[in-house]
Amino acid sequence: MLSSSASATLRGIDGQRVQVEVHVVTGVLPSFSVVGLPDASCREARDRVRAAINSNGFKWPSQARVTVNLAPSQVRKEGAGLDLAIALGVIAASTLDEKQAERELDEGGVRQPEHQRLPPELLGGHGFVAELGLDGSLRSVPGILSRVAAIDDLAVVVAPEAAHEATLAGAEKVRCCASLRQVVDCLKGIEAWPDHPPIPTLDHRRHVPDLADVAGHPFARQALEIAAAGGHNLLLVGPPGAGKSMLAKRLPGIMPDMENEVALITSRVHSVAGLGIPNDSLLRVPPFRAPHHSASMTALIGGGSGRLRPGEISCAHGGVLFLDELGEFAPGALDAMRQPLEDGSVHISRAHASVRYPARFCLVAAMNPCPCGLLGSVEPCRCNEQSRQRYMRRLSGPLLDRIDLRVHMQRPSANQLMSSDKGESSQSARARVLAARAKAHIRGFPSNSLIPAGQLDEFAPISDAGRSMLKGALADGRLSARGLARVRMVARTIADLADEDTVSETSIASALALRARPVLFDSLGVTHV
Amino acid sequence: MSDWSANSYSAITIADDHELAAFIALAGLPGLSPGRFWSLLALGAPSQIWKRVAAGRAPRHGRAVDAARAWPAWCRTIDPGAELDRHLASNTTVLPFGHCEYPDALLDDPDPPPVIFRQGPGVLEDRVRVAIVGTRRCTRYGEGVARELGAALAQRGVDVVSGLASGIDAAAHAGAISRVPARTVAVVAGGVDIIYPKRNRGLYQQIAEHGALLSEWPLGSKPETWRFPARNRVVAALSAATVVVESGCKGGSMYTVDEALRRDRAVFAVPGSIYSPASAGTNKLISDGAHSLHDFDGLLDAVAPLTGPSLAQVELGIDSWLLEAVGWEPVALDTVVRECGRSPSEVTLEVERLIGVGALRRLGGVIERVT
Numbered sequence: 001m002l003s004s005s006a007s008a009t010l011r012g013i014d015g016q017r018v019q020v021e022v023h024v025v026t027g028v029l030p031s032f033s034v035v036g037l038p039d040a041s042c043r044e045a046r047d048r049v050r051a052a053i054n055s056n057g058f059k060w061p062s063q064a065r066v067t068v069n070l071a072p073s074q075v076r077k078e079g080a081g082l083d084l085a086i087a088l089g090v091i092a093a094s095t096l097d098e099k100q101a102e103r104e105l106d107e108g109g110v111r112q113p114e115h116q117r118l119p120p121e122l123l124g125g126h127g128f129v130a131e132l133g134l135d136g137s138l139r140s141v142p143g144i145l146s147r148v149a150a151i152d153d154l155a156v157v158v159a160p161e162a163a164h165e166a167t168l169a170g171a172e173k174v175r176c177c178a179s180l181r182q183v184v185d186c187l188k189g190i191e192a193w194p195d196h197p198p199i200p201t202l203d204h205r206r207h208v209p210d211l212a213d214v215a216g217h218p219f220a221r222q223a224l225e226i227a228a229a230g231g232h233n234l235l236l237v238g239p240p241g242a243g244k245s246m247l248a249k250r251l252p253g254i255m256p257d258m259e260n261e262v263a264l265i266t267s268r269v270h271s272v273a274g275l276g277i278p279n280d281s282l283l284r285v286p287p288f289r290a291p292h293h294s295a296s297m298t299a300l301i302g303g304g305s306g307r308l309r310p311g312e313i314s315c316a317h318g319g320v321l322f323l324d325e326l327g328e329f330a331p332g333a334l335d336a337m338r339q340p341l342e343d344g345s346v347h348i349s350r351a352h353a354s355v356r357y358p359a360r361f362c363l364v365a366a367m368n369p370c371p372c373g374l375l376g377s378v379e380p381c382r383c384n385e386q387s388r389q390r391y392m393r394r395l396s397g398p399l400l401d402r403i404d405l406r407v408h409m410q411r412p413s414a415n416q417l418m419s420s421d422k423g424e425s426s427q428s429a430r431a432r433v434l435a436a437r438a439k440a441h442i443r444g445f446p447s448n449s450l451i452p453a454g455q456l457d458e459f460a461p462i463s464d465a466g467r468s469m470l471k472g473a474l475a476d477g478r479l480s481a482r483g484l485a486r487v488r489m490v491a492r493t494i495a496d497l498a499d500e501d502t503v504s505e506t507s508i509a510s511a512l513a514l515r516a517r518p519v520l521f522d523s524l525g526v527t528h529v
Numbered sequence: 530m531s532d533w534s535a536n537s538y539s540a541i542t543i544a545d546d547h548e549l550a551a552f553i554a555l556a557g558l559p560g561l562s563p564g565r566f567w568s569l570l571a572l573g574a575p576s577q578i579w580k581r582v583a584a585g586r587a588p589r590h591g592r593a594v595d596a597a598r599a600w601p602a603w604c605r606t607i608d609p610g611a612e613l614d615r616h617l618a619s620n621t622t623v624l625p626f627g628h629c630e631y632p633d634a635l636l637d638d639p640d641p642p643p644v645i646f647r648q649g650p651g652v653l654e655d656r657v658r659v660a661i662v663g664t665r666r667c668t669r670y671g672e673g674v675a676r677e678l679g680a681a682l683a684q685r686g687v688d689v690v691s692g693l694a695s696g697i698d699a700a701a702h703a704g705a706i707s708r709v710p711a712r713t714v715a716v717v718a719g720g721v722d723i724i725y726p727k728r729n730r731g732l733y734q735q736i737a738e739h740g741a742l743l744s745e746w747p748l749g750s751k752p753e754t755w756r757f758p759a760r761n762r763v764v765a766a767l768s769a770a771t772v773v774v775e776s777g778c779k780g781g782s783m784y785t786v787d788e789a790l791r792r793d794r795a796v797f798a799v800p801g802s803i804y805s806p807a808s809a810g811t812n813k814l815i816s817d818g819a820h821s822l823h824d825f826d827g828l829l830d831a832v833a834p835l836t837g838p839s840l841a842q843v844e845l846g847i848d849s850w851l852l853e854a855v856g857w858e859p860v861a862l863d864t865v866v867r868e869c870g871r872s873p874s875e876v877t878l879e880v881e882r883l884i885g886v887g888a889l890r891r892l893g894g895v896i897e898r899v900t
Contacts (some may be wrong), residue, residue, distance in 0.1 A: 376893015408894030509881035
């Protein structure tokens with residue numbers, strides 16, 4: 001007997017619909033095989049499914065050869081999300097129809113109890129995505145959002161804890177059940193489908209730190225706003241204890257909520273990566289990812305042998321990736337980030353599969369100015385040329401070249417730390433950022449860093465004083481031709497924040513100052529940063 | 530612009546384009562020394578001189594072996610109008626002595642070039658210049674010193690002058706370009722379009738783009754041997770001080786030193802190993818009384834008092850609330866914002882303005898006045 005039901009597996013961050021076909025032949029030597037390129041956890045389904053079936057009052061077909069086919073057969077299936085479909089398929093395939101039941105009785109067998117029967121045609125109207133416990137309870141699997149979205153023509157049955165995530169793909173098509181038995185009863189119409197569990201509402205901004213906690217650092221705060229408003233990357237240079245990490249953590253707090261498209265993609269990535277989505281809705285607050293500097297390239301970029309998983313840069317899509325202690329990261333890992341910074345996505349190829357993960361994020365990097373930490377402060381630096389050279393070699397020049405905002409931070413004095421002055425709150429800064437972003441939106445570019453160089457004159461006209469300032473910087477060698485275009489884009493953002501139509505000299509000056517080379521590179525005569 | 534200068538050379542007047550074309554053509558006469566050019570120019574308007582020279586009636590000058598014999602044949606191969614067009618098309622400015630853009634520093638020279646051809650936007654007025662010269666066959670030590678010295682000078686606001694030869698000259702130019710591309714002046718022994726040696730092509734292009742490329746001869750002139758000493762005198766004449774990094778006992782650099790001494794300019798030499806033939810000349814210069822350059826600050830301090838215009842430009846006429854608030858010690862920008870009560874944007878604007886005129890220097894989050 002044959003049964004067929006719909007389920008889904010994951011391919012990258014997208015779902016892949018899988019048709020689970022189960023064929024049961026009785027009266028032969030027992031065997032159970034799964035075909036269709038299942039991975040290890042799919043193959044382990046046999047033990048889970050058998051225990052679940054037996055625990056819920058069903059009967060595993062005896063003396064039967066059970067064949068499970070996961071179609072399409074050339075796509076690798078991964079994870080345990082097909083358990084439910086396989087279990088239902090086995091129950092349905094071992095259900096005898098009228099004629100077969102009669103024959104069975106004639107041959108002296110026993111009538112199949114009603115509660116163990118599930119007519120195969122009842123499986124056609126639904127998809128099933130859940131893992132099964134040994135007691136038959138349904139459990140959630142990663143990537144629910146993408147999997148449910150892949151089964152777009154049917155209602156999908158999922159575990160209760162996955163119901164909220166699944167409804168993001170379309171509320172009317174999600175059913176949840178607690179156990180295998182409940183699923184069968186609902187399919188047969190004996191029970192009504194249970195309601196979704198209630199959704200607790202939380203203010204999702206509550207746990208994002210507030211900018212008001214940071215006192216002083218006027219230039220760094222300004223740079224943070226510019227990064228948020230224009231999507232420019234930011235480099236914080238300063239000695240340990242200056243407040244670089246503290247400031248970086250507050251960037252998501254002044255960024256606007258993610259728009260629907262971006263929020264959907266980011267939510268999918270988080271779902272696939274097993275990070276889960278908070279309570280009721282898509283992720284709205286821009287994510288903040290801060291990988292430790294010992295992270296491997298695979299953990300940062302994505303990939304892995306066997307199952308491909310998104311990396312930190314993809315989990316930071318639509319939000320902020322913070323690399324603290326830039327000099328401690330493996331140079332290879334830093335270099336590997338250049339391409340995703342340009343393209344906004346990362347392409348991972350392995351022998352058996354290749355996948356493209358989204359990766360458009362705002363990069364914030366923090367580094368010490370030099371090994372002793374004193375370069376660029378009022379105290380003189382104690383490093384010799386050799387240790388500075390050695391330190392510089394660990395920093396990826398090409399990566400830093402793509403960061404347009406470079407700010408130097410000083411360690412706060414005792415007075416500053418003890419004073420009770422509070423800085424401006426995140427809320428008011430965010431209002432300015434939103435207004436600036438709206439202007440960029442009207443121009444037609446989601447962020448000013450995406451304006452093509454040839455159209456800068458049209459969208460970012462400069463005042464005469466600004467133009468002569470730029471010329472002076474070019475003539476002095478403080479600005480390269482490539483830097484010129486980047487400075488104009490940043491100046492456009494600054495002008496938006498200041499509510500100017502034409503980019504003024506002040507905005508150009510700020511943009512020039514922000515693009516200045518970190519002192520370490522200047523002192524070593526390196527010009528390509 | 531006075532017609533009579535201290536050295537009794539008078540401004541050359543060029544009436545119109547036709548005269549200019551003839552003038553350019555005359556400047557390219559084979560074997561024409563600057564002195565002979567001056568005496569030719571005394572004969573009348575350039576177009577008339579050209580006719581005389583082409584007809585073989587150029588006056589004799591000096592020794593018996595006379596390059597002038599080849600001139601009539603040579604003149605037949607030259608079309609002055611086409612030469613003028615070539616110069617205009619390639620953005621090469623022609624500056625006869627006395628022209629408003631002719632380098633001021635050469636006006637009082639005892640032996641000034643009758644004409645300077647230049648390419649490149651580099652500013653020559655009100656700048657301090659130091660020449661860095663040396664042998665083509667330099668050691669890695671010499672090359673390194675020349676490069677670092679060029680870089681240090683450029684960063685400090687001093688222009689670097691050299692001859693774009695290989696070896697020390699090239700290293701000095703490269704050092705200056707690596708910091709501030711606009712602060713390098715090259716005086717070459719051929720036309721400004723002739724790249725010699727070929728491996729300096731990159732340097733040539735960068736200097737023509739950002740700095741100043743000068744020559745006494747028109748486009749297409751070959752860098753013949755006799756032109757090198759003439760070029761060396763211009764290098765010395767343009768500079769407040771000459772630094773010889775490495776040289777043998779007899780070399781072009783020694784000629785440059787003589788020309789510098791003749792004009793009462795300071796001469797520095799970099800000491801080297803007594804075993805190195807490349808330092809034989811420089812070591813001897815030191816023992817003969819040249820200043821020994823064993824650390825860069827010494828040169829910078831020595832040069833600073835020699836430079837009138839640059840300092841004056843910084844002290845006078847720069848009206849800035851920021852300079853008044855900032856003392857002579859380095860101060861953090863954050864502190865400036867806090868204590869001056871201005872917004873970060875206002876402070877940044879003033880800082881950038883002052884950096885542009887060379888009055889302020891920024892190192893990370895700290896600014897300090899440039900002395």
